[in-house]
Amino acid sequence: MLSVDSVAFGYDERTPVLADIGFTVAPGDVVAIVGRNGAGKSTLLRLLNGLLQPRSGRIVIDGCATADTPVHVLARHIGTVFQAPEQQMFHANVWDEIAFGARQLGLTGDALEERVHETLVRTGLEDVTHVHPLDLDQARRRFVALASVLAMRPPILLLDEPQRGLDRAAVERLESIVVEQAAAGRSVLLVCHDMDFVARRATRVIAVARGRIVADHPTLDFFGDPALAHAAGVELPDTIALARALDLPPALTPPAFAAAWMESAAS
Amino acid sequence: MALIDCDDLVFRYPYAERPVLDGVSLAIGAGERIAVLGANGSGKTTLARFIAGLLPDVAMKAERGSVSMEGRPWPAWTIAERSAAVQFVGQVPAQQLSGCAFTVYDELAFGPCNLALPEADVRARVEEALTICNLRHLVERDPFTLSGGEQQRLSIGAALAMKPRVLVLDEPTSNLDPESRDAFIEQLAALPASLTVIVFEVALRPSMALASRFLLFDGGRIVADGGASDVLTDPRCIAALGETSVARAAGSVRAAGGWPAGTPLPLTVPEASDAFAEVRRALRR
Numbered sequence: 001m002l003s004v005d006s007v008a009f010g011y012d013e014r015t016p017v018l019a020d021i022g023f024t025v026a027p028g029d030v031v032a033i034v035g036r037n038g039a040g041k042s043t044l045l046r047l048l049n050g051l052l053q054p055r056s057g058r059i060v061i062d063g064c065a066t067a068d069t070p071v072h073v074l075a076r077h078i079g080t081v082f083q084a085p086e087q088q089m090f091h092a093n094v095w096d097e098i099a100f101g102a103r104q105l106g107l108t109g110d111a112l113e114e115r116v117h118e119t120l121v122r123t124g125l126e127d128v129t130h131v132h133p134l135d136l137d138q139a140r141r142r143f144v145a146l147a148s149v150l151a152m153r154p155p156i157l158l159l160d161e162p163q164r165g166l167d168r169a170a171v172e173r174l175e176s177i178v179v180e181q182a183a184a185g186r187s188v189l190l191v192c193h194d195m196d197f198v199a200r201r202a203t204r205v206i207a208v209a210r211g212r213i214v215a216d217h218p219t220l221d222f223f224g225d226p227a228l229a230h231a232a233g234v235e236l237p238d239t240i241a242l243a244r245a246l247d248l249p250p251a252l253t254p255p256a257f258a259a260a261w262m263e264s265a266a267s
Numbered sequence: 268m269a270l271i272d273c274d275d276l277v278f279r280y281p282y283a284e285r286p287v288l289d290g291v292s293l294a295i296g297a298g299e300r301i302a303v304l305g306a307n308g309s310g311k312t313t314l315a316r317f318i319a320g321l322l323p324d325v326a327m328k329a330e331r332g333s334v335s336m337e338g339r340p341w342p343a344w345t346i347a348e349r350s351a352a353v354q355f356v357g358q359v360p361a362q363q364l365s366g367c368a369f370t371v372y373d374e375l376a377f378g379p380c381n382l383a384l385p386e387a388d389v390r391a392r393v394e395e396a397l398t399i400c401n402l403r404h405l406v407e408r409d410p411f412t413l414s415g416g417e418q419q420r421l422s423i424g425a426a427l428a429m430k431p432r433v434l435v436l437d438e439p440t441s442n443l444d445p446e447s448r449d450a451f452i453e454q455l456a457a458l459p460a461s462l463t464v465i466v467f468e469v470a471l472r473p474s475m476a477l478a479s480r481f482l483l484f485d486g487g488r489i490v491a492d493g494g495a496s497d498v499l500t501d502p503r504c505i506a507a508l509g510e511t512s513v514a515r516a517a518g519s520v521r522a523a524g525g526w527p528a529g530t531p532l533p534l535t536v537p538e539a540s541d542a543f544a545e546v547r548r549a550l551r552r
Contacts, residue, residue, distance in 0.1 A: 011412070036444045037416030083415045083442070084359055138358055139307035161415070164441045165358065167306040167469045168509035193416075193444055196512045235445040238512035238536050245540040246547070254512055258519030261543070265525055265550055 001026060002048065002078075002156055002187060007057030009040075009047055017043050018211045021057070027155065027185040030178060032192050032202035032219070036233035039208045041191045042083065045158045048189070050074040062155050076105065078156040079149030083164075085141040086134055094120075094136075094144055095129040101152040115151055123147040124173055139170045146177070157181060159190040163197045175201055199223060199237035199252040207232030224250040268338055269294035270463055271433065276317060276332035286330065287313050289487030297432070301465045302478035304498070306507040309484055311467040312358070312437055318465060319355035319435040320344060336433070351382065353433040354426035360418035360442065363425070364410045371402055371421055374410045378429045392428045399454040400424035401447060416442040420451065433463040440473040452476045471499065471511050475535060483507075499534055513539035 007021040018040045025031055033041050046052040047059060050066040059066040062077035079101075082088050091097040095116060102115045120126045123143040128136060133144045142162065149157065159178075163171055178188055178201055192198050198205065198219065205222040207215040207229075215228045222228050223240045235241075239257040240250050248264055251257035273293040279286040287310035295301060295318075305311045316322045317334050320341035333340045336352060344352070357363055368374035375396045379389040397403045400420040405413060410421055419442040426434060440448045455464065455477065468474045474481065481498035483491035485507065491498045498504055499511075510518065510532075517532040517539060526532075527546060533539035 037420075037442070037447055038414045042414060084361060086359065087361075137308035137312075161442070165307070165438050165469055167507055168505075170307055171509070193442075195445075233444060233446050238539075239516050241536045242513055242516065242539050242543070245536070246543050251516075254515035254519050257516040258523055258525075261516075261520050262523050262525050265547070 001060075001062060002189075003060045004048070005058045005060075007047060007054040007059060009043060009052060009054050013055075016211055018047070018208075021213055023206060023213065023216055025156070025187045025189060027187055028182050028203075030182050030188045030190070030201055030203045032190055032198040032205045033208060034192065034195075034198065034205055034232055034234045035208035039233070040211045041208055042160055044208065045080065045160055045189070045191060048156075049078050049080045049158060072104070075101070075154070076152060077154055078158060079152055079154040080158040081142070081145045081149055081160060081162060083160040085138075085145035088145055088148075089133045089141070092132055093130050094125055094133055094147075097133050097144055098125075098147045098151050101148050105152060119147045119151040122150065122177065139166050142166070143170070143173075146174075150177070150181075154186070156187045157189070159188065161191055161193065163192060163194050171197070193234075195223075195229075195235055195237040196239075199240065207234065209233060220250060220252055223252065270297045271295040271318060271334065271336050272338075273318060273334045274332050276314075276334060277330040278313065278317065278322070278327070279330055280313075280327075286487055288317070288329075290332070291484075291487070291489060292332075293482070293489055295463060295465065297463055298461050299463055299465075299480055300478045301463075301480045301482060302474035303465065303467045303482045303484055304469070304471075304474060304504060304508055305467075305484035307469065309507075310487060311484055314484065315355065315435050315437050315465070315467045317341075319353050319433075320349050321355055347382065350378070350429055350431075352431060353435060354429050354431040355435045356422050356426050356437065356439060358437045358441070360415065360422040361411070363422035364418070365425075369409055370406065371408050371410055371413075372397075372406045374421060375402075375424055375428050378425055382429070392430065396424035396428040399427055399451075399458070401450055401454075416444060416447055419443060420447060423451070427458075432461070433465070436464065436466045438468055438470070439466055439477075441470065448473060449476075469508055471508060471534075475499070495534060496531070500532070511535065517542070 002025040004021055004023050009018045010016045035041055047054055050071045089097055098119055099116045102112055107115055162174055181188055202219045205219050209232050214231050229236055243251045248260045251260050273291050276288050276291040277286050278288040323329055365377045368377055375393040376389050379392045400423055402420055402424055466477050475495055482489050483498050483504050485503055491501050511534050513536055514532045514534055520526045533542045
């Protein structure tokens, strides 16, 4: 459980970046945070994981107020995959990179081996365990960053543009991990510019514009009202745009669109 | 003679079993707008660096073949000549910043100043880059405090300020929100038609907006070369990069028996909207 209550933040006192931010996220939610470049999305993630402190208001992560909890303790409750994964890596091989967080939880010996192995397999990295993370391509670096977070099994995951630059196989793997984490009762918050990805996998959309939340709705409701997407400066997912052009009910995925089309064609 | 010639290029990273570039031959004409598509880890970035002349270098040399611009292989160019001829913008914008500019303006002026241009020319180039990359409102900001998308626009602006004849962009729009992306693509289209633009992409949408020629890079070689309707529907391209959502939607309709035989699947929303409207009219007749 994550709750954000009346949070305001600015990097200096004169320029507010975020104001009046409030929302809660329940276990199993997959929440997409959307908005223009510079709207404050990544800043919001840094407030949630305790790297920044709000100027006012309160954030509680899994029972811990970020104001009173050191970042390394908070990391057990909330794991972050940053936009540039290379900025969060500091070990000379993939195995050590992934083991680092799990070691901080006190895992050693067989338990550690098992946890790392399981995570390597899940993220498709089992054949590169001895490779330096920075010798991997960008997509696999992203999975190393994700794996190092997953190995800690935090109840809340923050993913900043996780789908960026991934090919088909990698996107499918990422989506299956997101779905699996949500099904296991963990919460996933992702910042994302790819609205097709959001439409397929998010259960809820929070739109940020000029530092404020301008919409917080279930995904279908958000995209069903084009005025909301317009206010947030995001585009409609392709299948939503196509359904609108053809006067069909909004469809978040290609199969949903096909079902709506076949039904309308039959009537 | 093509502007850029890549001739049977073979390159292997030290200790790698297989070459990542395994005989790439490619001719690029002046003013072409090209998208090179390929899966993660296929070697796109390596190819991009060879085409932009950043490779070969002291430590990494091709086993065979070379890349030439105007008939002259890259190693024969001086850095000053090359930087005015071709600019490369990589995937991680923060790594592209000079690190010695305290404002967006100074970052954009850094390259032109290094060409020892008169001040008026430097200012004119900075002004143009500010417009094209939508950076005017950020002109006084410290580059390292910008968001990921803003840094990406800045690194592209800094490349354009060098007035290159060839722009090589490695996933140029991945960090941009849709408005910035559309504005950027529009501005890129408005640049002189003589500017050659080569983008390396895994994303289909920006590729379709930017390019008229598509190359599929797979197994270290160019395996398909043609227009969007040829390359994006190639099964190898679909296997590596997937399909657009509307192509998948039309594919689902076809699987359910609702798509006329012989009608190609649409790739974009406007194409799909026309195609579905046509199917609907045919059903009503």
